[in-house]
Amino acid sequence: MTINRRETLGLFGAGAALGLPNMASARPATAVRFDHGVASGDPAADGAVLWTRATPSAADATGDVALTWHVATAPDGKPVASGKATARAARDFTAKATATRLKAGTDYWYWFESEDGTRSPVGRFRTLPMGATDTVTFAVVSCQLYGGGLFNVYDAIARQPRLDAVLHLGDYIYEYGADGYGADIARKIGRIVEPAHEIVTLADYRARHAQVKRDANMQAAHARAAFICVWDDHEVANDDWIGGAENHDPAKEGDWKARKAAAMQAYFEWMPIRDPLPGQPWEAINRSFEFGDLATLAMVETRLLARSRQVAAKGAGIAPADYAPMMAERALPKRELLGAGQQAWLERVLAASVKADKPWQVLGNQVVMAKVAGPDIERQLGPVRFADTMAKLPAMWRDRLAASIASYRAGLPFNFDSWDGYPPARERLYQAFRRAGSKPIVLSGDSHAAWANVLHDDAKGPVAVEFGATAVTSPSYGSLLPGIGKLIEEANDEVLFCDQDHKGYILLTLDRQAATADFRTVSTVLVPAYEERSVARYRCAAAAKSALTPV
Numbered sequence: 001m002t003i004n005r006r007e008t009l010g011l012f013g014a015g016a017a018l019g020l021p022n023m024a025s026a027r028p029a030t031a032v033r034f035d036h037g038v039a040s041g042d043p044a045a046d047g048a049v050l051w052t053r054a055t056p057s058a059a060d061a062t063g064d065v066a067l068t069w070h071v072a073t074a075p076d077g078k079p080v081a082s083g084k085a086t087a088r089a090a091r092d093f094t095a096k097a098t099a100t101r102l103k104a105g106t107d108y109w110y111w112f113e114s115e116d117g118t119r120s121p122v123g124r125f126r127t128l129p130m131g132a133t134d135t136v137t138f139a140v141v142s143c144q145l146y147g148g149g150l151f152n153v154y155d156a157i158a159r160q161p162r163l164d165a166v167l168h169l170g171d172y173i174y175e176y177g178a179d180g181y182g183a184d185i186a187r188k189i190g191r192i193v194e195p196a197h198e199i200v201t202l203a204d205y206r207a208r209h210a211q212v213k214r215d216a217n218m219q220a221a222h223a224r225a226a227f228i229c230v231w232d233d234h235e236v237a238n239d240d241w242i243g244g245a246e247n248h249d250p251a252k253e254g255d256w257k258a259r260k261a262a263a264m265q266a267y268f269e270w271m272p273i274r275d276p277l278p279g280q281p282w283e284a285i286n287r288s289f290e291f292g293d294l295a296t297l298a299m300v301e302t303r304l305l306a307r308s309r310q311v312a313a314k315g316a317g318i319a320p321a322d323y324a325p326m327m328a329e330r331a332l333p334k335r336e337l338l339g340a341g342q343q344a345w346l347e348r349v350l351a352a353s354v355k356a357d358k359p360w361q362v363l364g365n366q367v368v369m370a371k372v373a374g375p376d377i378e379r380q381l382g383p384v385r386f387a388d389t390m391a392k393l394p395a396m397w398r399d400r401l402a403a404s405i406a407s408y409r410a411g412l413p414f415n416f417d418s419w420d421g422y423p424p425a426r427e428r429l430y431q432a433f434r435r436a437g438s439k440p441i442v443l444s445g446d447s448h449a450a451w452a453n454v455l456h457d458d459a460k461g462p463v464a465v466e467f468g469a470t471a472v473t474s475p476s477y478g479s480l481l482p483g484i485g486k487l488i489e490e491a492n493d494e495v496l497f498c499d500q501d502h503k504g505y506i507l508l509t510l511d512r513q514a515a516t517a518d519f520r521t522v523s524t525v526l527v528p529a530y531e532e533r534s535v536a537r538y539r540c541a542a543a544a545k546s547a548l549t550p551v
Contacts, residue, residue: 471503
């Protein structure tokens with residue numbers, strides 16, 4: 001079915017395409033397959049969102065597909081709950097259902113069936129606990145460039161014996177074409193993106209989501225546990241903000257709002273996330289989850305709802321004449337990341353959790369929050385090692401590195417796209433933490449690096465700890481400068497651990513005594529065979545929530 005994005009959005013409004021009436025008949029026009037597996041998400045104490053796609057065997061099928069879903073207490077058990085769902089042509093034949101009236105803190109298995117008896121793979125999720133809760137375990141992931149490598153990380157996650165949920169902090173897809181970011185690796189391992197051009201239209205975004213969900217390891221992870229997701233920038237376009245993106249050219253790629261709406265529609269169709277609430281903007285995907293009397297998880301949106309435009313470098317580096325104007329703009333109090341409304345919501349969530357005497361408040365956030373100065377690797381390495389390092393880099397990277405070092409020496413931060421590009425907004429957030437009485441665990445993605453940080457406000461007082469998840473596949477600075485994470489550690493008081501060299505995930509375990517972040521890595525993403533290991537573990541004691549100890 002062909003959908004004219006502009007006409008659809010203009011006729012029904014920005015959010016209506018997600019809730020179009022069932023204008024086609026709810027009968028299978030042809031046999032279906034479940035090529036994209038199943039997924040669950042946004043778990044609650046009594047259920048979860050269940051997702052699948054019923055792929056019609058006929059390429060020109062236009063009729064909706066009627067499905068039945070089932071939930072059982074064992075993979076081959078008798079259903080304890082069942083219901084109807086429709087894979088609508090208007091939603092790219094994706095279907096969501098919300099299972100309810102289940103027991104809290106319990107593992108369940110689920111599947112879908114079509115009217116002709118075709119059965120989907122079986123998935124698993126765990127409902128949220130209620131009351132006394134001893135332990136919660138999360139896998140934390142971000143940044144999965146399809147062409148950047150194989151999803152070995154997801155195979156490792158699927159093998160975990162205990163998971164309450166997978167927390168995905170964004171960059172589930174990337175918008176680039178086959179000749180863009182990561183193209184060399186993609187050609188080498190045969191993972192060319194679909195479509196081959198940069199994605200802009202609704203059909204483009206749908207196709208890219210579909211390709212990612214055809215990956216067997218991606219399906220295995222979705223089938224293993226419920227995902228709790230937020231987007232970052234690449235679900236639409238690189239370094240996006242409320243009014244545009246670094247990687248969006250209106251002259252060539254059309255209206256930003258139309259592109260953003262198309263991307264968000266595809267996201268809500270293809271991800272196991274609850275649809276937007278009536279009357280709320282699509283961008284408002286901030287929401288919270290209660291894990292018994294142990295923890296509150298708050299997921300925030302830092303890209304499309306309120307973010308001010310980045311103070312961005314232009315070209316291969318930053319000219320010295322730009323330093324002062326950039327830093328002056330960076331310091332403007334009006335610059336936002338969360339926005340006042342979302343921050344007020346977050347403060348209420350944190351305060352309620354503290355009032356309920358829950359030991360842990362966890363913040364799922366897209367970008368690194370710590371103050372991170374760029375490393376002066378020339379000084380840190382010394383002249384001989386630095387010269388050897390520079391000689392091994394391609395000429396274009398030598399120029400960029402030299403420009404970056406000069407900017408770091410002038411006091412510019414490591415990354416203007418992170419919270420470091422919005423220091424007044426970060427300070428307002430830290431004040432909200434204090435008013436709520438919370439020292440939360442901040443989880444961050446986006447950077448393609450692993451982090452263990454202790455966060456301080458401008459008065460040097462500790463306010464929280466931060467664990468950053470490295471990439472599933474996306475390239476890191478370590479591919480050019482192995483060991484640069486250690487130099488970043490040396491250059492920053494807030495950074496206890498930084499790994500820019502490996503791909504992996506965080507296994508975060510909360511109990512009543514401590515929160516433990518296990519930084520898990522895979523040995524390669526270039527071939528299917530890999531080894532998994534722990535490269536670091538950090539512990540935050542419940543009695544001292546603004547301190548980290550390596551274990």
